[in-house]
Amino acid sequence: MTELLEAVLRGLGTGSIYAMLALAFVIVYKSTGVINFAQPAMMLAGATIATYAGPAIGVVLFASLSFFLSVGIAALLTALIALVIERAAIRPMVGRPAFVVAIITIGIDIAVRVVAGGFIGLGARPVPNPWGLDGVDLAGVRVQQRHLVSMAVLTVVVLALLHFYRRTRYGLAMRAAAFDQEAALTQGVNVGNVFAVSWAMAGALAAVAGSLLAISAGVDRRIWVVALIALPAIILGGLDSLEGAVIGGLAVGVVQALVGSYQREVAPWLGDNFSVVAPYVLMLLVLLAKPYGIFGTPEVRRV
Amino acid sequence: MTATATERRSRSRGRLRGRPQLYRSYAQELALFNTRPKQVWVGVIVLMSFLLPFLVSDSLLQTLALGFAFAIGALGLNIVTGLAGQVSLGHAFFLGVGAYTAAAISGDPDGRTIGFGITNILVWLPAAGLVAAVAGVLVAPLATRLRGLYLAIVTLGLVFIGEFVFGEWSDLTGGNGVGREAAVPDLFGYDFSRDSESLTADQNLYLLMLVLMLVFALGARNLARSRVGRAFSAVRDRDMAAEMMGINLPRTKTVAFGISSFYAGCAGALIYSIIGFFEPSSFSLLLSVQFIAMVLIGGAGTVSGTIMGALFISLLPTLTRELPSYLPVISAQVTETPNIYQLESILYGLLIVGFLLFEPRGLFGIWVRIRNYWKGWPFSY
Numbered sequence: 065m066t067e068l069l070e071a072v073l074r075g076l077g078t079g080s081i082y083a084m085l086a087l088a089f090v091i092v093y094k095s096t097g098v099i100n101f102a103q104p105a106m107m108l109a110g111a112t113i114a115t116y117a118g119p120a121i122g123v124v125l126f127a128s129l130s131f132f133l134s135v136g137i138a139a140l141l142t143a144l145i146a147l148v149i150e151r152a153a154i155r156p157m158v159g160r161p162a163f164v165v166a167i168i169t170i171g172i173d174i175a176v177r178v179v180a181g182g183f184i185g186l187g188a189r190p191v192p193n194p195w196g197l198d199g200v201d202l203a204g205v206r207v208q209q210r211h212l213v214s215m216a217v218l219t220v221v222v223l224a225l226l227h228f229y230r231r232t233r234y235g236l237a238m239r240a241a242a243f244d245q246e247a248a249l250t251q252g253v254n255v256g257n258v259f260a261v262s263w264a265m266a267g268a269l270a271a272v273a274g275s276l277l278a279i280s281a282g283v284d285r286r287i288w289v290v291a292l293i294a295l296p297a298i299i300l301g302g303l304d305s306l307e308g309a310v311i312g313g314l315a316v317g318v319v320q321a322l323v324g325s326y327q328r329e330v331a332p333w334l335g336d337n338f339s340v341v342a343p344y345v346l347m348l349l350v351l352l353a354k355p356y357g358i359f360g361t362p363e364v365r366r367v
Numbered sequence: 368m369t370a371t372a373t374e375r376r377s378r379s380r381g382r383l384r385g386r387p388q389l390y391r392s393y394a395q396e397l398a399l400f401n402t403r404p405k406q407v408w409v410g411v412i413v414l415m416s417f418l419l420p421f422l423v424s425d426s427l428l429q430t431l432a433l434g435f436a437f438a439i440g441a442l443g444l445n446i447v448t449g450l451a452g453q454v455s456l457g458h459a460f461f462l463g464v465g466a467y468t469a470a471a472i473s474g475d476p477d478g479r480t481i482g483f484g485i486t487n488i489l490v491w492l493p494a495a496g497l498v499a500a501v502a503g504v505l506v507a508p509l510a511t512r513l514r515g516l517y518l519a520i521v522t523l524g525l526v527f528i529g530e531f532v533f534g535e536w537s538d539l540t541g542g543n544g545v546g547r548e549a550a551v552p553d554l555f556g557y558d559f560s561r562d563s564e565s566l567t568a569d570q571n572l573y574l575l576m577l578v579l580m581l582v583f584a585l586g587a588r589n590l591a592r593s594r595v596g597r598a599f600s601a602v603r604d605r606d607m608a609a610e611m612m613g614i615n616l617p618r619t620k621t622v623a624f625g626i627s628s629f630y631a632g633c634a635g636a637l638i639y640s641i642i643g644f645f646e647p648s649s650f651s652l653l654l655s656v657q658f659i660a661m662v663l664i665g666g667a668g669t670v671s672g673t674i675m676g677a678l679f680i681s682l683l684p685t686l687t688r689e690l691p692s693y694l695p696v697i698s699a700q701v702t703e704t705p706n707i708y709q710l711e712s713i714l715y716g717l718l719i720v721g722f723l724l725f726e727p728r729g730l731f732g733i734w735v736r737i738r739n740y741w742k743g744w745p746f747s748y
Binding site: 098099153156157160162163164166167168170171172173174175176177178179181182185292295296299303335336337338340341344345347348351352355356 | 525659709712
């Protein structure tokens with residue numbers, strides 16, 4: 065039982081990171097109708113900036129505050145990078161098929177990832193933080209502190225996003241633009257700005273997720289693959305649902321942790337690293353049953 | 368062999384001199400080469416490519432042979448993405464299926480990995496294509512239910528699952544970091560990968576790949592102008608309208624995936640039979656993206672454009688490798704930081720972005736612009 069609980073908590077911890085990445089995908093998809101395949105590069109860039117910002121600011125008051133400061137700097141700078149990319153490569157493509165824009169983001173992803181990889185170098189770069197792999201005892205259940213931190217950050221992010229979308233002018237404008245671009249334009253919404261803001265938000269979220277991911281083992285060139293695990297998460301939740309993204313991300317994290325803990329005993333024939341691809345297998349199974357995900361809106365087509 | 372009256376009449380109506388755009392029958396418009404200059408120039412280019420192995424160095428020939436093999440794979444992706452409009456990021460998976468099928472059939476029966484010892488290319492090449500096609504048809508039920516970006520994500524998942532399976536199944540693949548030998552290109556005892564009496568190994572491979580690519584390209588062109596190919600285009604342009612016209616959507620998409628995977632399987636088998644050795648991590652997302660880059664840079668939906676794109680991308684490493692001698696900032700060592708491999712990856716990325724932004728029709732589109740400029744020269748239109 066303890067083992068199961070520990071696995072679930074571990075899953076919720078990594079799941080929180082997936083959920084943030086999934087939210088980033090959904091934010092861009094909702095306002096621009098495009099899947100931003102440059103997300104892995106944004107995450108890698110953000111985490112890399114955090115590894116440089118951390119040592120640069122040193123220790124401010126106490127260690128956890130300085131970690132969040134470096135994450136904040138990384139989020140801001142990554143948002144700026146995202147803004148530049150959006151202005152230069154995505155805005156000119158307004159009105160073109162979503163598939164073409166998605167391929168453009170793949171191209172951006174490759175280029176940005178190589179540049180970020182150049183700053184990382186061959187080994188792993190640590191993000192200074194007070195937690196590392198330390199654990200804490202919660203009523204006999206052992207949890208790593210970094211997982212608790214990820215969950216806390218996710219909670220803050222979700223509350224902030226809810227407030228933003230429900231209570232602010234800009235959030236309303238973004239929902240309007242997502243619902244119907246032309247109608248939003250006629251009501252005075254600057255759809256171009258909406259695109260820019262959604263890209264910046266997605267970039268910042270990716271940077272936060274990347275830095276949290278780097279708490280345990282630092283940043284190396286291969287962690288970009290993690291950002292793609294958010295894709296099964298948004299497929300499970302549906303491409304256009306924020307709640308779905310959070311639930312999907314957490315679900316993918318838990319499934320992965322459970323598979324990691326139990327698959328070797330239950331189904332050893334699946335091989336050693338099956339937990340890495342388990343989210344994709346889960347995604348295929350769900351899509352066979354429900355083609356638009358569990359929370360997604362089925363596309364209504366007109367002739 | 369009995370032609371109907373209409374067909375006979377349309378054939379008897381010739382072309383008008385100096386009016387290449389004027390078609391006087393459907394048969395003319397659908398012809399393999401619908402204008403005379405096209406016919407002549409394709410002939411000239413093919414003839415020159417057959418003379419090339421006796422004029423240029425062997426290392427360039429090897430690059431070109433690889434380029435031709437990649438072109439076969441790109442033609443496959445062009446069928447499913449360019450013609451039928453179904454975005455597939457899973458091309459690397461089908462390439463892997465084909466490469467391993469061929470390697471297993473031609474492999475050494477007493478070796479470390481599975482092998483049946485049948486090295487004849489006439490056996491392993493079709494087998495590689497067919498097994499990959501079966502894999503494609505098995506994936507198709509997902510494709511028929513999903514549209515656009517959902518399909519892109521699912522095929523992306525396929526690459527990850529495939530990479531995992533190839534890595535784990537070490538009896539077949541040798542496992543990660545170890546790999547296995549690829550299929551041997553052998554035709555009734557004539558081994559193309561060895562020097563023969565009159566030709567070097569690279570000349571042999573170049574000619575083999577050239578012939579195979581021409582066969583596959585002819586196949587792709589003929590497919591595009593057949594009933595099935597027109598159904599593909601209809602599905603791409605507006606799938607609901609296509610359905611209203613009586614096109615069976617699930618069947619059309621399944622056929623598109625099957626044929627595309629057949630091409631991918633053959634290409635996978637051929638690419639690694641040139642290189643000679645491969646390991647599971649070759650079939651990653653980057654390989655899929657390379658193929659997408661070939662199709663997009665060349666010009667989606669066109670056969671000649673796709674071949675141009677494949678050759679362009681295959682020659683890119685040769686070009687970047689020359690750079691360190693001109694720009695000393697860029698290093699040829701993997702360990703130093705602006706190095707040629709990084710530059711190469713960045714170029715893939717930027718070329719994809721650049722072409723989609725400025726010339727969505729790709730190299731083919733640039734060619735069309737040049738042609739149109741000279742058509743009206745010295746007038747601008």
